[in-house]
Amino acid sequence: MDSPPSTSSPTSRLPEWAEIDASIKVPVLFFVYAAVAWLVTATILGFIAAVQWVQPAFLADYAWTTHGRIVPMARNALIYGWGFNAAFAVLIWMSARLCRAISPKWGFTLVGAVFWNAGVKLGLLGIMIGHSTGHFLLEMPGYAAALLFVSYGIVGASVVVLFSRCREGNLFVSQWYGLAALFWFPWLFTIGQAAVVFGDIRGTGQAVASAWYGHNIYALFLAPIALGAIYYLLPKRLGRPIAGYTWASLGFWSFALFATFGGLAFLAGTPVPGWVQALGVSANFMMLVPLFIIGYNFLWTMFGGTAAGGSGPALRFIKFGAISFLAAGLLIKVFSAPQVYVTTQLTFVSEAMNYVHWYAFVTMSFIGVIYFLVPRLVGQPWPSGALVTAHYWSSVVGVAIVVVTLILAGWVQGSAINNVEAYPAFADIASQYSGYLVGTVLGLLTLIVGQLAFFVNVLIALYQACFGKPESEIETLFPQPAALEVNP
Amino acid sequence: MSGASDHDIQTVHGDIIAKQKEPKEGYQIMPLFMLAFVSTMVFVVAVYFIHNRAGLDEGLGLATTIQHKGYNPDKHAVEEGPVIVDPIAMGRRLYNNCAACHQPTGMGLPGAFPPLVGTDWVTGDEERLVKILLHGLQGPIEVNGNTYNGAMPAFGSSGAFNWSDEQISYVLTYIRQEWGNAAGPIVPEQVAEVRAATTDRTTPYTVSEL
Structure with a gap:
């Protein structure tokens, strides 16, 4: 950019924001649509699974809808359906905007997007008809995994192309997290598939590899991208720089170093060598370093300034996600303390932590970005402010109910399991905690209501984008980005 | 309504890093608090790990034995005694x-x-x-x-x-x-x-x- 402007060759001109948006509009909106549809699907499947905890006979007469198939379907729909589609949308949007780069061929990305979703559908169908591999988050059968791998390559390549065309001199913290996650996932997926599914390693090694993969799909892919999204939207919507930004790089590197071993703490108290468990617990406690730095960055940016900050749905979701990340980090310390995990290990508490990680932090952050980028891409504000408010409050209330009831159920369950004299049979233990799980079912129902509101809002927005005002008006609307966000 | 453009985000944060890299009076790579915090964490966690490293020494010992050039599985294999059950x-x-x-x-x-x-x-x-x-x-x-x-x-x-x-x-x-x-x-x-x-x-x- 320092070079003097040469003759009017098209490459020397910095692209307009509207040009950038137009170049990524179709694949990003497709990812958003697919992601939200998967989110609703995953939550409904999760709801069925929770009903089966309370009423085991519910839908148990058909092999396709038994608990053992519904649970992995819900989990895979949430992670690979919602999580990855939303992550792709966030990654492409942030990369294009922060690099100030035009995507050369959006059709290429769209092909990857379509095949990724075909892969997830095929994988879920495979689980449904009984081809599941039975390994945590690697349940999808081999034919679906191959399709996912190839389509991830296509989408990932198009993000790398955006980075290679970068026109900005600096690299913002969001881009570190995004780019790192982009390359971490193929590494994880290759090792996970090779070791657990195709290599078929046995015994202790299998449990270790499986726990490592299952945690890292969160810690090394979804979490970094969600953190990047929070780092991006906070200064953007609040209009002030990240507090303590010079520490962000230490936070990033310590996160990259310690997060990957954190999953081994889930093996604490199981028959794997003691040092593997100690490594996991140690890594979880070392996570206090990035947690401290990231917490300082987030909290001081959010609450540090005296001037009234921005508002709007995007910021509300992002703030909830940021605080959930910090809460999750502290909760995991509590649950990896030896005095606590003797009770909580291998109970509903692990399910509660999944909801904290996947819903309260990752999902809420991604939803925040979606609330931010859709109006800018379709060039119109959200169709209904009431639906946005309904979505926010039912998400907050639903997630809180689900997490609290699951932790209570897990605590009661763990105490009963440890007291064999008083509760000799499985049915005695189950009768102790099933009351709390009714609360979980109601919490999931609340979540579904909010997500249906979200889905309707997205559908109307996309309908208006396709059949509404002509493309040219988008550029005239863009100079007032604040006007594009409804303030309910 | 406040807010920042994507270009602003890049330049503002770029400036923060650039300012930090300029040589300053004295020695201030890390404020004392941060240094103490990180060192304490490393120390406490290392002590915890050393005390709970069950199986690591045996595993490393076995790995070194197997990797040794003179290793002969027939000679070095552990003799298994009769299985005693209760x-x-x-x-x-x-x-x-x-x-x-x-x-x-x-x-x-x-x-x-x-x-x-x-x-x-x-x-x-x-x-x-x-x-x-x-x-x-x-x-x-x-x-x-x-x-x-x-x-x-x-x-x-x-x-x-x-x-x-x-x-x-x-x-x-x-x-x-x-x-x-x-x-x-x-x-x-x-x-x-x-x-x-x-x-x-x-x-x-x-x-x-x-």
């Missing part, structure tokens, strides 16, 4: 197959399944007990003053369970010494003897035959 622990586990009828308490079900507690059928004649388990028992039987009429399946080679001499000896030792029963143990050799003597038996015993 017959009571094994018997308790095997008893899960019996508990459906005789109940975890060993008291049976009145009118349907006879008790195993305080009866001469269990604590008495060892050969008779082994025979019942090997080939089963059917028809009326009087235990502790009550008469039961049912069928107990065979756990020897004529039945579906096909337990070994060891397994039968474990479960019998268990029921002879649990719930206040205090009879002597039954060893696998005894079972083998009875099994050899009754090879032509294919149907369950009745009480009159015993």
Whole structure:
């Protein structure tokens, strides 16, 4: 950019924001649509699974809808359906905007997007008809995994192309997290598939590899991208720089170093060598370093300034996600303390932590970005402010109910399991905690209501984008980005 | 309404980093608090890990042995001694197959399944007990003053369970010494003897035959 402007060759001109948006509009909106549809699907499947905890006979007469198939379907729909589609949308949007780069061929990305979703559908169908591999988050059968791998390559390549065309001199913290996650996932997926599914390693090694993969799909892919999204939207919507930004790089590197071993703490108290468990617990406690730095960055940016900050749905979701990340980090310390995990290990508490990680932090952050980028891409504000408010409050209330009831159920369950004299049979233990799980079912129902509101809002927005005002008006609307966000 | 453009985000944060890189008075790579915090974490976690590293030394030792050039699996393999099992622990586990009828308490079900507690059928004649388990028992039987009429399946080679001499000896030792029963143990050799003597038996015993 320092070079003097040469003759009017098209490459020397910095692209307009509207040009950038137009170049990524179709694949990003497709990812958003697919992601939200998967989110609703995953939550409904999760709801069925929770009903089966309370009423085991519910839908148990058909092999396709038994608990053992519904649970992995819900989990895979949430992670690979919602999580990855939303992550792709966030990654492409942030990369294009922060690099100030035009995507050369959006059709290429769209092909990857379509095949990724075909892969997830095929994988879920495979689980449904009984081809599941039975390994945590690697349940999808081999034919679906191959399709996912190839389509991830296509989408990932198009993000790398955006980075290679970068026109900005600096690299913002969001881009570190995004780019790192982009390359971490193929590494994880290759090792996970090779070791657990195709290599078929046995015994202790299998449990270790499986726990490592299952945690890292969160810690090394979804979490970094969600953190990047929070780092991006906070200064953007609040209009002030990240507090303590010079520490962000230490936070990033310590996160990259310690997060990957954190999953081994889930093996604490199981028959794997003691040092593997100690490594996991140690890594979880070392996570206090990035947690401290990231917490300082987030909290001081959010609450540090005296001037009234921005508002709007995007910021509300992002703030909830940021605080959930910090809460999750502290909760995991509590649950990896030896005095606590003797009770909580291998109970509903692990399910509660999944909801904290996947819903309260990752999902809420991604939803925040979606609330931010859709109006800018379709060039119109959200169709209904009431639906946005309904979505926010039912998400907050639903997630809180689900997490609290699951932790209570897990605590009661763990105490009963440890007291064999008083509760000799499985049915005695189950009768102790099933009351709390009714609360979980109601919490999931609340979540579904909010997500249906979200889905309707997205559908109307996309309908208006396709059949509404002509493309040219988008550029005239863009100079007032604040006007594009409804303030309910 | 405040807000920042994407270009602003890049330049503002770029400036923060650029300013930090300029040489400053004194030595200030890390404020003292941060240095103390990170060092304390590393120290505490290292102490925790060293104290809880069970299996690491053995694993590393084994790995070094296997990687050594002079390693010969025939010579260096660990000699495995005879497997020692606790017959009571094994018997308790095997008893899960019996508990459906005789109940975890060993008291049976009145009118349907006879008790195993305080009866001469269990604590008495060892050969008779082994025979019942090997080939089963059917028809009326009087235990502790009550008469039961049912069928107990065979756990020897004529039945579906096909337990070994060891397994039968474990479960019998268990029921002879649990719930206040205090009879002597039954060893696998005894079972083998009875099994050899009754090879032509294919149907369950009745009480009159015993």
